[in-house]
Amino acid sequence: MKQYVLALDQGTTSTRAAIFDQKAKMIGVSQKELKQVYPKPDWVEHDPKLMMKDLEEVIFEVLKKTKVSITQVATIGITNQRESVVVWDKKNGKPIYNCISWQDTRTAQQCREMKDEEEGLDAYIKETTGLRLDSYFSATKLQWILNNVSGARRKAENGELLFGTIDSWIIWNLTQGESHITDFTNASRTMLFNIVELKWDDELLGKFTIPREMLPDVTHSGYFFGLAKLYGQEIQITGVAGDQQAALFGQGCVEPGQAKNTYGTGCFILMNTGENIQYSTNGLLSTIALGFDGKIDYALEGSVFMAGAAVDWLRDGLKLITSADETEVIAKKADPDSGVYVVPAFAGLGAPFWDMYARGGIFGLTRDSGQQDLIKATLDSMAYQTRDVLQAMAADSGLKITELKVDGGASANNYLMQFQANIMGIPVERPSDIESTALGAAYLAGITAGIWNKDTIFKKRSVDKTFKPKMDDYTRNKLYEGWHNAVKRCMNWAR
Numbered sequence: 240m241k242q243y244v245l246a247l248d249q250g251t252t253s254t255r256a257a258i259f260d261q262k263a264k265m266i267g268v269s270q271k272e273l274k275q276v277y278p279k280p281d282w283v284e285h286d287p288k289l290m291m292k293d294l295e296e297v298i299f300e301v302l303k304k305t306k307v308s309i310t311q312v313a314t315i316g317i318t319n320q321r322e323s324v325v326v327w328d329k330k331n332g333k334p335i336y337n338c339i340s341w342q343d344t345r346t347a348q349q350c351r352e353m354k355d356e357e358e359g360l361d362a363y364i365k366e367t368t369g370l371r372l373d374s375y376f377s378a379t380k381l382q383w384i385l386n387n388v389s390g391a392r393r394k395a396e397n398g399e400l401l402f403g404t405i406d407s408w409i410i411w412n413l414t415q416g417e418s419h420i421t422d423f424t425n426a427s428r429t430m431l432f433n434i435v436e437l438k439w440d441d442e443l444l445g446k447f448t449i450p451r452e453m454l455p456d457v458t459h460s461g462y463f464f465g466l467a468k469l470y471g472q473e474i475q476i477t478g479v480a481g482d483q484q485a486a487l488f489g490q491g492c493v494e495p496g497q498a499k500n501t502y503g504t505g506c507f508i509l510m511n512t513g514e515n516i517q518y519s520t521n522g523l524l525s526t527i528a529l530g531f532d533g534k535i536d537y538a539l540e541g542s543v544f545m546a547g548a549a550v551d552w553l554r555d556g557l558k559l560i561t562s563a564d565e566t567e568v569i570a571k572k573a574d575p576d577s578g579v580y581v582v583p584a585f586a587g588l589g590a591p592f593w594d595m596y597a598r599g600g601i602f603g604l605t606r607d608s609g610q611q612d613l614i615k616a617t618l619d620s621m622a623y624q625t626r627d628v629l630q631a632m633a634a635d636s637g638l639k640i641t642e643l644k645v646d647g648g649a650s651a652n653n654y655l656m657q658f659q660a661n662i663m664g665i666p667v668e669r670p671s672d673i674e675s676t677a678l679g680a681a682y683l684a685g686i687t688a689g690i691w692n693k694d695t696i697f698k699k700r701s702v703d704k705t706f707k708p709k710m711d712d713y714t715r716n717k718l719y720e721g722w723h724n725a726v727k728r729c730m731n732w733a734r
Contacts, residue, residue, distance in 0.1 A: 241310070241311055241312065241313035242260065242261045242311060242313060242690070243258055243259065243260060243261075243307050243311050243312050243313060244258070244259040244263075244312070244313060244314055244315075244316060244681045244684055244685045244688075244690060245257075245258060245259075245298070245301075245312045245314070245315045245316070245474070246258075246259060246315075246316045246317075246318070246677040246678070246680045246681040246684070247294060247298070247315065247316070247317045247318070247409065247680070248318050248319070248482070248674075248676055248677045248680065249273075249290060249294065249317075249318075249319045249320060249405050249406075249409060250273070250319075250320050250482060250503060250504070250676075251273070251320045251323075251340065251341070251342070251503065251504040251505075251548075252272060252273055252275070252503075252504050252547070252548070252551070253270050253271060253272050253273055254270070254271050254273055254290065254293040254294050254297055255268060255269065255270045255271075255297060255674075255677060256268070256269050256294070256297040256298045256300070256301040257269075257301065257674065257677045257681070258301055258302070258305045258307055258312075259678075259681045259685065261690065262699070263678075263681065263682070263685065263691055263696055263699055264699075265672060265674060265677070265678070265681075266305050266307075267301050267304045267305035267307075268301060268674065268677070269296075269297040269298075269300035269301035269304060270297060271293045271296060271297050273285060273289075273290065273293060274286065274289060275340075276337060279345075281343070281344045281345055281347070281586070282343055282345050283339075283340040283342040283343040283586075284337035284338060284339055284340060284343065285323070285337060285338040285340060286337055286338070287325045287327070287334040287337065287338045287408055288333075288334065290338070290405070290408070290409075291408075291409070291412050294409065298469065309469055309470045309471075309472050309474075310472060312469075312472075312474050313474075313475075313685075313688055313690055314474065314475050314476070314477045314478070314684045314685065314687075314688040314690065315413075315467055315474055315475070315476045315477070315478075315684060316476075316477070316478035316479070316680035316681045316682075316683050316684030316685070317406050317409055317410065317464075317476060317478070317479045317680055318406075318479070318480055318481065318482050318485035318676050318677065318679065318680035319404065319405035319406045319409065319425070319481060319482060320340075320341060320405055320482060320504075321341060321404060321405075321424075321425060321428040321481040321482060321483065322341035322375060322376050322377050322380075322404070322428045322429070323338050323339065323340050323341050323377075323380075323404060323405055324338065324339045324377050324380040324381050324384065324402065324404070325338045325402070325403050325404075325405065325407075325408040326381065326384050326385075326388075326391070326395075326400055326401070326402050326453070327400065327401055327403075327408070327411075328394075328399065328400060328401075329398070329399050329400060329401050330399070332411070332412070332416060335384070335388050335391055335394075335400065336384050336388050336391075338405070338408075339380040339383070339384065341375060341376075342504075342544065342548075342586050343374070343380065343586075344374045344375075344586055344587060344595060345374070345380075345383060346374040346379035346380060346382075346383055347374040347587070347595040347596070349374070349379055349383075350372050350373055350374050350379060350595065351595070353372060353446075354372055357446075360372060360446065363442070363443075364430060364443070365518065365525075366518075367433050367434070367435065367440055367442075367443065368427065368429075368430055368431070368432060368433065368434055368440070368443070369427065369434050369516065369518070369524055369525030369526050369527075369537075370428075370430050370524055370525075370526070371524070371593060372430070373430075373593065373595065374595060375542070375544075375589070376428060376429060376430035377404065377428065377429035377430060377431065378429060378430035378431050378443065378447045378449070379430075379447065381402055381429075381447070381449060381453075382447045382448060382449065385448070385449070392448075395450045395452070395453050396450050396452075398450075398452040400453055401419055401453055401455070402449075402453040402454055402455070403419070403421065403455055404421060404425045404426075404428070404429065404481075406421055406422065406425050406479050406481070407419065407420065407421045407425070407455045410464055410465060410476060410479070413465075413467035413468065413469070413476065414464075414465035414466060414467060414468065414476075415468050417465055417466070418464055418465030418476075419455045419456065420455050420456045420457070420458060420464055420465070421455045421456070421457055421458075421479070422457065422458060422459065422460045422462070422464075422479040422480060422481075422530060423437065423457060423458070423459060423460060423527045423529075423530035423535065424460055424479075424480045424481040424484040424485075424526075424527050424528070424529065424530070425479070425480070425481045426439075426455075426457045426527075427526050427527040428481060428526065430443065430447075431443050431444060431447065431449060431454075432457065434516065434525070434526070434527055434537070435516065437457070437535070438457070439451065439454055439457070458530070459530035459531060459533075460478065460479055460480045460484070460529050460530050460531050460683050461477065461478055461530075461531045461532065461683050461684075461686060461687035462477065462479075462687065463475060463476070463477055463687075464476040464477065464479055475688065476684070477683070477684045477687040477688045478680055478681070478682070478683025478684030478685070478686075478687055479680070479683070480529065480679060480680060480683055482501070482503070482507075482676045483501055483507040483509055483540065483676075484509070484526075484527070484528055484529055484538070484679070485675075485676045485677075485678075485679030485680045485683070486499060486501045486507075486509075486646055486647070486675040486676045486679055487499055487509045487511065487528055487529070487538065487679070488528075488529055488531075488679040488682055488683065489646070489674075489675035489676060489677075489678035489679030489680075489681075489682060490644045490646060490670070490675050490679075490700075491697040491700050492509070492510075492511050492644065493511065493536070493697070494511060494513075495511055495512055495513035495638075496510065496511065496636070496638045496640075497510065497511050497644075498510040498511075498629070498632065498640055498643060498644065499643070499644040499645065499646065499675070500625055500643055500644070500645050500646075500647075500650075501645075501646050501647040501650075501675065501676065502546050502547060502621060502645065502646070502647035502648060502649035502650050502655075503546065503547055503647045503648060503649075503676075504545075504546065504547050504548045505542060505543050505544050505545060505546050505547075505548065505589070506542075506543035506546040506621055506624060506625055506628075507540065507541075507542055507543070508540065508541045508543075508625060508628045508629060508632065509526075509528065509538045509539070509540045510538060510539045510540075510632050510636060510638075510640075511528050511536060511537075511538050512525075512528075512536075512537050512538055512539055512636065513536060513537065514534060514535065514536060514537070515537065516537045517537065517539050517635060517636060518635075519539060519631070519635045520634075520635060521591050521631035521632075521634050521635050522541075522590050522591030522592065522593055522631055523539050523540060523541050523590050523591060523628070523631050523632060523635055524539070524540045524541070524542070524590065525537060525538075525539060525540075526538055526539075526540050531683065532693065539632050539635055539636060540590070541589070541590035541591065541627075541628030541629075541631060541632060542589040542590050543589050543590070543621070543624040543625065543628065544584075544585075544586045544587065544588070544589045545583035545584070545585050545586065545599075545620075546583075546621045546624070546649060547563070547647070547648055547649050548583070548585070549581070549583035549585075549617050549620060549621075550563045550566060550617060550618075550649070551563075552583070552585070552617075553566070553613070553614060553617055557613075559610050559613065559614060560614065563648070563649070563652075566614050566617075566618055566652065566654075567652045567653055567654045567655070569610075569611050569614045569615070570611070570614055570615040570618050570654040570655075571654050572611055573611035573612050573614065573615035574611075574612065577603070577607075577608065577612040577615070577616075578603040578605075578721065579601070579602070579603045579604060579608055579612040579613065579615070579616040580601070580602045580603050580616055580619075580620070580721060580722055580724075580725040581599070581600075581601050581613065581616040581617045581619075581620050582597075582599055582600045582601075582602070582620060582725050582726055582728075582729045583599050583617065583620055584597040584598050584599045584600070584726075584729050584732075585598070585599045588726070588729070588730070590627070590628050590631065591627055591628060591631040592627075592726070592730065594730045594731060596730075596731050596732060596733040596734040597726075597729045597730045597731065597732055597733075598729060598732040598733050599729065600725065600728060600729045600732075601613065601616075602724075602725040602728065603721070603725075615654075618649075618652065618654060618655045618658070619658060619662075619722075620722075621649065621655060621659075622655065622658045622659040622661075622662045622663075623662065623719065623722040625643075625659060625663070626662055626663050626719065629643070629663060640665065641665055641666075642665055642666050642667075642668055643659070643663065643665060643666075643667050643668065644668050644670070645659070645667055645668065645669050645673075646669075646670060646673045646674070646675035646676070647673060647675070647676070648673070650669050650673050651669075651673060653704075653706075656669060656704075656706045657706050657709070659706070660706040660707060660708045660709075661708050661709055661710035661715065662710070662715060662718065662719060663708070664708045664710075664712070664715060665708065666705050666706065666707050666708070667705070667706040668702055668704075668705050668706075669702070669703045669704050669705070669706070670700060670701065670702055670703060671701040671702065671703040672701075673703075682696055
């Protein structure tokens with residue numbers, strides 16, 4: 240009997256596969272770290288073929304681990320790192336260049352020049368796509384590939400190349416080239432998609448010189464995306480969403496005003512704003528939260544570029560730790576009054592500052608400062624950046640945020656979650672299952688396939704712990720003021 244849902248989560252630093260049973264409980268997960276490629280300063284890439292190889296391996300491993308037969312898998316849900324770009328040959332399926340990651344800022348100067356030269360373009364992009372003219376999004380990355388890979392533009396114009404965000408690349412491979420498709424959430428992150436009219440925007444395609452023939456079809460997040468061919472079986476794909484929108488759905492944030500933060504490679508804070516687009520005056524993005532059940536929900540989003548990636552820097556760059564798990568114990572032992580701040584603006588600053596030329600900095604060092612202070616300050620930076628975004632979100636929406644739902648790897652860190660509650664002055668709620676991204680993809684697929692009921696599925700969600708603030712207002716405000724002093728010194732550094 241086909242009763243299981245397979246969720247595939249292709250993130251920035253890892254590839255995962257998870258199995259969910261009929262009660263929407265995760266019974267097993269397999270994970271593999273994704274290799275990062277850094278060809279030049281500010282360039283970040285992945286090997287698209289390695290992504291698929293890793294995906295095949297984790298699917299095999301999770302089926303073996305859970306003793307679930309592929310014949311028992313009813314449907315597949317997919318969630319993915321957003322904005323990252325893959326271009327491949329339509330005939331042979333080979334990528335013509337590495338995947339350019341969302342973290343990559345090689346087109347920052349181009350974005351700056353376009354802003355300066357084309358008056359009104361940034362405003363048009365905001366009104367049409369909900370985004371802003373920035374190297375973070377897909378459009379200029381795709382344009383770079385077409386302009387810099389030999390023969391690429393000619394092939395694209397002849398209809399020989401396909402473009403996709405990571406979901407499209409996975410679907411195309413799993414369906415053996417039968418489906419070239421994406422969902423509204425991923426399309427809304429390309430800087431090429433009109434989120435009002437729900438279609439690719441011809442004017443923006445012209446501005447960025449992108450041939451329309453390259454682009455995938457776009458549809459709802461809960462939909463029949465095609466049949467995956469796995470181990471001799473054909474399995475329907477019925478749920479697709481960008482990782483942050485999947486986490487929003489997995490956290491049950493389906494009503495206007497509900498917000499979540501996912502602590503992954505970056506921090507991504509989303510608030511559901513319902514069926515109305517809420518444009519920001521405080522540096523946030525307007526995006527599609529979900530296309531589901533015949534309607535479109537929108538969200539306000541604040542993106543923090545470096546969160547878990549900053550901890551990776553402590554491990555791989557500075558060699559201060561051997562695993563992220565060590566940071567909780569170390570931070571608890573550190574001096575809470577050290578006055579040390581780390582601003583991890585390695586790839587610029589995201590919301591609400593949007594400074595592509597900001598760079599990282601360490602401030603407040605004294606002769607007594609040590610490794611513990613640096614590790615603690617790196618964790619603290621995630622909480623400070625989250626508060627920056629939430630304050631902007633409250634100002635834009637006019638809604639008071641009284642609680643924050645959290646998920647993602649770093650949400651398991653009790654020190655960080657307590658400091659997050661302290662610095663914001665509101666409770667932080669962590670679910671029993673912090674894999675909300677994979678859970679959201681599974682929910683989308685399972686509900687669409689008729690395995691689960693939408694009205695009852697969120698009642699199954701359970702809370703692991705609620706962290707309540709334990710810091711007085713004076714200390715909270717003093718620490719936060721110090722953070723902003725540090726941020727100001729990092730801005731516009733590389734220009």
